Amino acid sequence: MIEISGLTKTYGPTPVLDGIDLTVGDAQIAAVVGPSGAGKSTLARCINLLERPTSGSITVAGQDLAGLSGGSLRRARRQIGTVFQSANLLRRLTAAQNIALPMRHQGLRDAEVRSRVADLLERVGMLHRANHYPSQLSGGQRQRIGIARSLALQPSVLLSDEATSGLDPDATRAILDLLTGLRDDLGVTILVITHEMDVVRGIADVVAQLDHGRIVEQGSVADVVRRSDSPLSRALLPMPAAPVAGDLRTWELRYTEDEVSPAWLSRVSRELGDVAVLAALVEESGGVPVGRLTVGLDPLLDERRVTQVLAAVGLAAEPGPARVDDARPATAGRTESAA
């Protein structure tokens, strides 16, 4: 478990992290997202003790890291594995030797090292590359070896700072499967720093958005994607593209499958008149299938009434950004994704 409270980090006069409160439960994956310069990597470096926080507390597995020094600091560091964008393997060592390195530094016996290295190679699906050198591995394979090395001292927490950045979709998928396996099989708590919303959708249990050193939005992914008015929700699941300009008023609707009435279209049409379905998309995030629709309605309808009628059938609604061009009212048959 990671508990961060009132964490502040300043370089000179400027706070780079400003009062961060964030909790990641045991065996949870948390994603931290945010624009370049928001403070994501600084947050990771404070958690793995490469940087000292200016103030606030960081508790990992029940131990407050800020007050530690000497031997207790070194012991606490072993609780935390880190994977960076580049695996930074030593090129003169084989994959197996790279994984063994932290254990050798630790003074573990040969037999123990050999057995753990074999287990780790198997876990990351790289037993067949044990004796390859980094230059003989693909980027995704190097990253898997880097993850195995970060697990060598059996940490309870893993930090991943842009570990899938620059990898192709298959290699990314393999790394994400590996991380979810570590959470589910070994109960590792994982904090993922990423700018890739696919990664958040794919594996995160909770998500926090950092901006200018502050958390501006956070919550479980399942809750965030249900929020119709949230910038983070829109970033996670953008609205499908729809035609713009014209006579109808556009509305952006969002629903989760468990909350929407199956007969919503006919019920809404009865109350509000024709509904032009302009775009529709269903995608899963945080284990929840979320549907998004852009529809066109009569522009003379009262906004509050529209919102109420849509809410009554389980649709969260926001007025869209523009008017609709050449929209034709749809029948229920065109909304296959929502019905």
Ligand SMILES: Nc1ncnc2c1ncn2[C@@H]1O[C@H](COP(=O)(O)OP(=O)(O)OP(=O)(O)O)[C@@H](O)[C@H]1O
């Ligand atoms: N050692 C340092 N000294 C001074 N300023 C720093 C230092 N490290 C980071 N910063 C500043 O802190 C801010 C946050 O940097 P950080 O690397 O944490 O952002 P980030 O969100 O990870 O960005 P990116 O997505 O581009 O990697 C930036 O304005 C950066 O210039």
